[in-house]
Amino acid sequence: MSIRIVLVETSHPGNIGAAARAMKNMGLTELVLVNPRYFPHPDATARASGADDLLDNARVTASLADAVADCVLVMGTSGRSRAIPWPSVSVRDAATRALSASRQGNVALVFGPEKNGLSNEDLDRCQLLVSIPTDPEFSSLNLGMAVQVAAYELRAQQSESLPAFESEAPPAAAAAIEHFHAELEALLLDVGFLDPDNPRHLMRRLRRLFARAAPDENEINILNGILNSVARDRRARS
Ligand code: SAH
Numbered sequence: 001m002s003i004r005i006v007l008v009e010t011s012h013p014g015n016i017g018a019a020a021r022a023m024k025n026m027g028l029t030e031l032v033l034v035n036p037r038y039f040p041h042p043d044a045t046a047r048a049s050g051a052d053d054l055l056d057n058a059r060v061t062a063s064l065a066d067a068v069a070d071c072v073l074v075m076g077t078s079g080r081s082r083a084i085p086w087p088s089v090s091v092r093d094a095a096t097r098a099l100s101a102s103r104q105g106n107v108a109l110v111f112g113p114e115k116n117g118l119s120n121e122d123l124d125r126c127q128l129l130v131s132i133p134t135d136p137e138f139s140s141l142n143l144g145m146a147v148q149v150a151a152y153e154l155r156a157q158q159s160e161s162l163p164a165f166e167s168e169a170p171p172a173a174a175a176a177i178e179h180f181h182a183e184l185e186a187l188l189l190d191v192g193f194l195d196p197d198n199p200r201h202l203m204r205r206l207r208r209l210f211a212r213a214a215p216d217e218n219e220i221n222i223l224n225g226i227l228n229s230v231a232r233d234r235r236a237r238s
Contacts, residue, residue, distance in 0.1 A: 004109070005150075008113060008118060014047045019147040020048040021144075026155040028154065031054050032060075034066075039058075073098065075109050075127065075129070076110045076126030077131070078112065079139045090132075091131065112143075169217040180224050183227045
């Protein structure tokens with residue numbers, strides 16, 4: 001199943017090319033054009049800069065209904081609030097929903113014409129309205145840039161499910177971490193950074209920091225090695 005980008009009645013062919021480029025950068029391939037004013041057009045090809053295959057494969061339809069007929073989820077993007085409130089989500093939530101729905105069927109993200117955006121009739125065809133957060137005083141993005149932001153959100157959330165970075169060593173065991181914290185505390189007391197009469201939450205904060213870092217065996221060995229050589233050096237100097 002796929003996530004398609006639908007551009008409705010685009011006036012400037014350059015924006016079609018910019019949208020194709022934005023899509024290809026983010027790994028989207030399916031572009032549908034509803035009644036474009038000019039297409040194909042040299043400006044579209046120029047702005048696509050290398051994403052010509054998306055333009056060549058773009059499907060042109062006479063209506064939005066035709067463009068989204070086979071979709072299980074249709075979402076319309078809009079830069080302004082509407083007379084009638086419509087169920088709305090941010091572009092980030094829209095990407096989450098799109099990725100999840102695309103496991104069941106095709107999904108469409110619909111973008112309106114440059115001048116007036118999607119008509120209310122077009123919005124009727126959309127289950128959800130999607131907005132890109134902006135300064136409310138200046139909320140309308142260029143069409144190609146709006147496609148870029150949406151395509152990026154899809155990409156970013158797709159890569160989140162990629163396998164996490166694999167460390168070359170196993171995670172450090174609790175005992176090794178405890179040893180490190182004991183040595184660190186001893187050193188901080190010794191150098192006077194940790195005041196035993198007023199320890200505050202220093203050791204807890206440091207624990208939290210290292211817990212977040214989740215050191216592996218090699219890394220905790222390096223940290224212990226640093227503490228050992230500082231301690232040895234101090235003994236040698238005293
Ligand atoms: N003047 C129009 C703006 C059209 S911009 C209006 O006020 O609606 C062209 C298209 O880019 C919009 O139809 C929408 O699909 C998209 N777009 C622009 N800004 C957006 C935003 N802040 N959030 C979501 N989509 C946006």
